[in-house]
Amino acid sequence: MTANSHPHSEPGCRAVSEVLSRVGDKWTVLIVKSLQAADEDGRRFNDLKRDIGGISQQMLTRTLRSLERDGMVARTVHPTVPPQVEYRLTDLGNSLAVPVMALADWTFENMELIHANRSAYDELANAA
Structure with a gap:
C-alpha cells in the first residue's frame, strides 16, 4: 500500500469520507433497510417511498441514483x-446491509436510554 492509498493519509481520508457520507446518510440507511427486507425481485419506487416515511420524491430519486x-x-x-421500475440491492449493497442493520438494531435497543440521557443533560444545562 502506498502512502497515498493508506486510509490515514490525506487522500485516503478524503476517499473514506466520501464513501461514508454516502453510506452513512440517513436516507441511504433507510433505503438499504427497505430493500434488504424486499424479496429478490426488489421494490418499486412508490413502495420505497411509502415504506420510508418523510422522504421526498426528489430525495428518493437522488439517493437511488447515487446508490446505483x-x-x-x-x-x-x-x-x-407505463414502465415499471424496480430496485434491488446488489451483492455490494447486501454487504452494506449487514452493518446498516446492526446500526439500526443498536439504535432501537438504545433509543430509550439515549432519550433519557438527553433529558438529563438538558435539565442540567437549563439549571446552570
Whole structure:
C-alpha cells in the first residue's frame, strides 16, 4: 500500500469520507433497510417511498441514483405501459446491509436510554 492509498493519509481520508457520507446518510440507511427486507425481485419506487416515511420524491430519486452509481443498487425497467421500475440491492449493497442493520438494531435497543440521557443533560444545562 502506498502512502497515498493508506486510509490515514490525506487522500485516503478524503476517499473514506466520501464513501461514508454516502453510506452513512440517513436516507441511504433507510433505503438499504427497505430493500434488504424486499424479496429478490426488489421494490418499486412508490413502495420505497411509502415504506420510508418523510422522504421526498426528489430525495428518493437522488439517493437511488447515487446508490446505483456506486454499484449498491440495481435498477430494472420492465417494458410495460407505463414502465415499471424496480430496485434491488446488489451483492455490494447486501454487504452494506449487514452493518446498516446492526446500526439500526443498536439504535432501537438504545433509543430509550439515549432519550433519557438527553433529558438529563438538558435539565442540567437549563439549571446552570
